[in-house]
Amino acid sequence: MRIRFKLDGQDVEVDVKHTDTLLKVLKDKIGVGSVNFGCGEGSCGACMVLINGRLRYSCLTLAGYVDGKEVTTVAGLARDGELSEIQKAFLENDAAQCGYCTPGMILTAKVLLEKNPTPSDEELFDALAGNLCRCTGYIPIINAIKSVAKR
Ligand code: FES
Ligand code: FES
Numbered sequence: 001m002r003i004r005f006k007l008d009g010q011d012v013e014v015d016v017k018h019t020d021t022l023l024k025v026l027k028d029k030i031g032v033g034s035v036n037f038g039c040g041e042g043s044c045g046a047c048m049v050l051i052n053g054r055l056r057y058s059c060l061t062l063a064g065y066v067d068g069k070e071v072t073t074v075a076g077l078a079r080d081g082e083l084s085e086i087q088k089a090f091l092e093n094d095a096a097q098c099g100y101c102t103p104g105m106i107l108t109a110k111v112l113l114e115k116n117p118t119p120s121d122e123e124l125f126d127a128l129a130g131n132l133c134r135c136t137g138y139i140p141i142i143n144a145i146k147s148v149a150k151r
Pocket of ligand 1: 036037038039040041042043044045046047048057058059060
């Protein structure tokens with residue numbers, strides 16, 4: 001089947017199988033570098049994208065589901081070459097080491113701060129429960145998100 005959707009603001013058309021996941025199509029067919037394959041089973045958050053503004057694991061989403069929809073990866077948060085506030089905050093707070101978890105972390109933080117601009121620590125930890133990081137110990141990530149919340 002052929003599907004059409006917006007990817008980070010650009011129109012995309014691609015042939016997919018009914019069983020293809022969105023993650024497979026983004027990485028293998030379109031060559032997107034701003035999503036990562038981690039567990040492939042909805043446990044790590046490395047593959048997260050926004051679909052019509054809602055957080056989704058692209059490893060658990062069939063590609064056909066996004067036909068006619070809008071998919072945003074972390075790359076789509078920058079505007080005219082300018083990083084978004086949350087992306088800058090991750091850089092400033094050394095919140096990315098290997099960077100594998102970073103796309104999902106940033107998208108999760110963006111959605112959280114849109115809903116709740118001043119989250120408590122508990123709300124932050126709850127929001128990040130679906131995103132695993134093996135490098136940072138989470139503290140720099142929490143600091144980055146809090147720094148945006150303070151602004
Ligand atoms: S690769 Fe999708 S949640 Fe881990
Ligand atoms: S920075 Fe390496 S997994 Fe999070």
